Each structure stands twice: as C-alpha cells, then as structure tokens.
Amino acid sequence: MENYFLKWILTFCMFCTVSGEGCSLELKPSRVVVGFGEAVSVSCEASRPVRVLGWESAIGAAHTQQDRAVQWKVDSLIDWIEEPICYGVFFTAPRQCEEKLNLILYKTPDSVTISSANHTGPMLEGKEYQLLCDVQNIAPVQYLTLRWYRGQTEVYNHSFSDLTPASPVQVSSILLITPTKADNGAQYKCVAQLDLGPEGPQPPPSVTSEPLNVSVHYPPSFLSPEAETLDIGVGDEITLNCTATGSPSPVYSWQSSDPKEKMEDQPVFTSSSLLPGTYTCISSNKIGKKSKQFIIKTKS
Secondary structure (H helix, E strand, O other): HHHHHHHHHHHHHHHHHHOOOOEEEEOOOOEEEEEEOOOEEEEEEEOEEEEEEEEEEEOOOEEEEEEEEEEEEEOOOOOOOOEEEEEEEEOOOEEEEEOEEEEEEEOOOOOOEEEEOOOOOEOOOOOOOOEEEEEEEEEHHEEEEEEEOOOEEEEEEEEEEOOOOOOEEEEEEEEEEEOOHHHHHOOEEEEEEEEOOOOOOEEEEEEEOOOOOOOEEEEEEEEOOEEEEEOOOOOOOOOEEOOOOEEOEEEEEEEOOOOOOOOOOOEEEEEEOOOOEEEHHHOOHHHHHHHHEEEEOOOO
C-alpha cells in the first residue's frame, strides 16, 4: 500500500509546477526597477530543451515553441499591479516550471511641501512646534525615506517600510522642534528619497521641498549681563554699553540716581560729565525685558 501511494505521488508530481531552486528557468535580469511610463525588457532563458516557453502577463505576454529564450517587453509600463511570470513546459520532469519576475515600478512624487502645522507667524523660544512634510503621489511607498534637514544637517528621517501599496499614495511626516534663538533665520527642508536598491537609479531619485524659513522671537539678552563698576576722575569721558540681542529688536531706556542726568534711549551712552551713582539700562521687547547696572565711583 505504501509503495503504491509513493508511486502515485511521483507520477502526479511529473505535472507539478516548480519554481525557484530546481526550476530550469533563469530571468535576466532577475530584479527590475523601472520608472513609470518607461520601457522595460526582460529575457527568460531555459537551461534544457523546452516544449513551450512564455510569459504570462496582462501586458506584453509572449511565448515560443522553438527557442530557449523569450522576451517580455513593454514600451511604456504604467500598470501598477503587473506581475509577469515566465513559464516553461519541458519534455522531462519537472514538466512545468515558472519564475515570477521581481518587478519594481516606481514614480517620484508630484510635489513635496513643508509647512508649520497649526501655526503662522514667528515662533516663541522654548515652545514646541510641529513641522509637516507632505508628499503627493509617490510609489512604491515602502521604499521611501523622508529626510529632514536644518540647513545642511540631517535632523530626522522617516521610513514607510510597514506600508505595502504598489500604486501611488500620499504620505506625510511630522518633525517636532523646540526652537531657541539659534534657530532664528534657520531653514528647514524635507527630501523624499526612493531607495530602490542596486538595480535602481544611482544616486537614488529624490525630490526636495522649498525651504521653510523659521523666525523665532526671544527676549533680550545682554552681551555682558553682569553689573559693571567704573572709577572715573573729574572730566573723564566714560562709555556705558548695554547692547543686547533679541527678537524683535529691543528698545532701550535708562534710569539714573541723578535726576538731573538726561540719557538718550540708546544702548551705548558716552559722557564726560557723569556723576558718581548707579545707572540702570533697561532693554525690552514684546517678549520680555532685562536690566543691567553700571556703578560709577570717583577715583580715590
């Protein structure tokens, strides 16, 4: 009984379809990466005499009964679900083989745009914001990497390997930033890059967004914040400098222990008639204000 069953299995499998190792078909090339609308051509070759050799495909189907090679050829590939299969029917077992072509049809995005999500105008130092990168009509998305840049430095990348649709899709990525004053005037951009492997275009095709210029508002900060003590003699010229940085640009005011002293609203004050006492500079903008003291003493 066991011998009869084994003989039946062997006889049945003379007509089984075999693929991969043990199949006598070779695709050249075995993996193809082609851009949307471009031409493609792949050869299927049999390593032993074959009765029928052909391509099963919705586009470019072909077969031959004489040759050991047959071409699958399409002048302009636009079918996102195309999965061509080469098949061979042989005179000896295994009677039929098939090899599925590893075909990657890709399309670069129609557009890549970057924006500040749910916010317009200048950002505030120390507050968290979201930057949004939108990519329109790209395929296949599982080969996409979105690379975020601040200036020329990559700060984040986002891959989509968990998604599997073959046809073009829209995707987006969010970058969280907490800007400092160093970010004022910085440019952010987003690059959509298709990493299609060694068979794909080199370097990998990519599309870059227009840069997003970041404006950051922050309170004044003095270049030298510490209080200063200065010794002067009669008639000596003295300069008080309380220059500060800030965004928006700060404005200045002065307070003096001498009510008769008139001081202009400028960051730098120069005089040869200052009396001993305390002089306070106040630098302010709509975000905040800072003050700095200058203590004037008479030379002993």
